[in-house]
Amino acid sequence: MFDASRRFDVLVVGGGNAALCAAISAREAGASVILLESAPKAFRGGNSRHTRNLRTMHEAPTDILTGSYLEDEYWDDLLRVTGGRTDETLARMVIRETKRVVPWLAKQGVAFQPALTGTLSLSRTNAFFLGGGKALVNALYRTAERAGVEIHYHAEVHRIRIEDGMFTAAEATIGGFPEIVRARTLVAASGGFQANIGWLKEYWGEAAENFLIRGTPYAQGKVLRTLLDGGCAPVGDPTQCHAVAIDGRAPKFDGGLATRLDCIPFGIVVNREARRFYDEGEDVWPKRYAIWGRLVAQQPGQIAYAIVDRKAEELFLPSVYPPIRADSIGELAQKLELDAATLEATVRDFNAACRPGPFDPQALDGCRTEGLDPPKTHWARPLDTPRFTAFPLRPGITFTYLGVKVDETARIRMQEGKPAANLFAAGEIMSGSILGQGYLAGFGMAIGSVFGTIAGRSAARTARN
Ligand SMILES: Cc1cc2nc3c(=O)[nH]c(=O)nc-3n(C[C@H](O)[C@H](O)[C@H](O)COP(=O)(O)OP(=O)(O)OC[C@H]3O[C@@H](n4cnc5c(N)ncnc54)[C@H](O)[C@@H]3O)c2cc1C
The missing domain is CATH 3.90.700.10 (Succinate dehydrogenase/fumarate reductase flavoprotein, catalytic domain)
Known part of the structure; x- marks a missing residue:
């Protein structure tokens, strides 16, 4: 049962990999955390449950990766696919942090597959989840529950109240009832808007009716829309999608x-x-x-x-x-x-x-x-x-590129350029800060895991202060 009188340190909106990484990290840092996932339990996990792997740098072969994949080669690969439309500081930070985040995920119960040899060239660059993204999501939910994160399914946030760069409360429907959720900080990790056909039509016209959406129907972009309406700085080409x-x-x-x-x-x-x-x-x-x-x-x-x-x-x-x-x-x-x-x-x-x-x-x-x-x-x-x-x-359609702009602490930037007081973002919703165009296999989960853990820690720290 949701208790409207309670005020949490951190509200995490979303229920995929980025949200779970944020929620667990915030709990590790001692914060009280509530996570709202719009999907019912059986469909929890967003697009993350469809994934297979995460691209990670490493200096030597491990039990889950062959050869080595160093920062500069990873960066070159990213530069090529984005045609230079990337932020070098944020991108290099993600690349370096993948080395830390893979063992961190393993510590949270995510199992990785032993390195595959043979023709699959990704075995050098990408760590594969044993059992795929669904198993990853299930493991992270188990850990989050055990750590004391309060999780609500069927809990859709439709408005985020922002006053002069400060998040004050979220308006949500939880289990069919309208609720106001109060927290000292917010982490937006609710993915893109690719399942919102009406929004896609703004760029594609009637053609969008014939698009098929490869992932979750819950990627409606409501949180993205309310953040942008509340003055958060947009990033990424709104007309672009990975298809x-x-x-x-x-x-x-x-x-x-x-x-x-x-x-x-x-x-x-x-x-x-x-x-x-x-x-x-x-x-x-x-x-x-x-x-x-x-x-x-x-x-x-x-x-x-x-x-x-x-x-x-x-x-x-x-x-x-x-x-x-x-x-x-x-x-x-x-x-x-x-x-x-x-x-x-x-x-x-x-x-x-x-x-x-x-x-x-x-x-x-x-x-x-x-x-x-x-x-x-x-x-x-x-x-x-x-x-x-x-x-x-x-x-x-895999995902859209429009998102909110963040800095290296995952803090959202406001339209006038100043940092938001207590708003953070992780995963697909901010990946336009790094991916201006193109895509590199396994980089979505890299961004989500790295920025998820950073956002969780940053939000917990901000809540304490
Ligand atoms: C078929 C497929 C395969 C892919 N394979 C890979 C791969 O192997 N490796 C890789 O790196 N990337 C892959 N990707 C991309 C990857 O899925 C994303 O980069 C990643 O999952 C994004 O994580 P996320 O947590 O930001 O978003 P998601 O996992 O999509 O989670 C968003 C969550 O927010 C919830 N939500 C949405 N709106 C609201 C709201 N208003 N209120 C509350 N909750 C809300 C959704 O229900 C969902 O749980 C794949 C994508 C697809 C579609």
């Missing part, structure tokens, strides 16, 4: 990793008009998978179809949904409800433009088309071997 192409049959929310499709480089992709619209073989897939969500979003009806032939079937992970198959391109077109003559012409033109060469699915092989617009610059092989297989594609 990948996923199986078009995925559920509207929470489809997670299993709905991703990796077959695009090995075939062609056509839109609803049965025409190709982009170079499917522009670069290796890890460098290109994140542009395909946006590309599909720009097509009529926000739908596209990836098509491969028998030769390519074993080159990618199968979808969780059944492949759509046919023995001829015409028959496949019928099954996809595309114009058969146009699809046959698209495939005929593509096949005629392919220049034979040594095909190598693991490298930029230069098997390319000639005289075709758009071209396919690698892995171009004629679609000539039945059976033909297709998967529908839709934009799958």
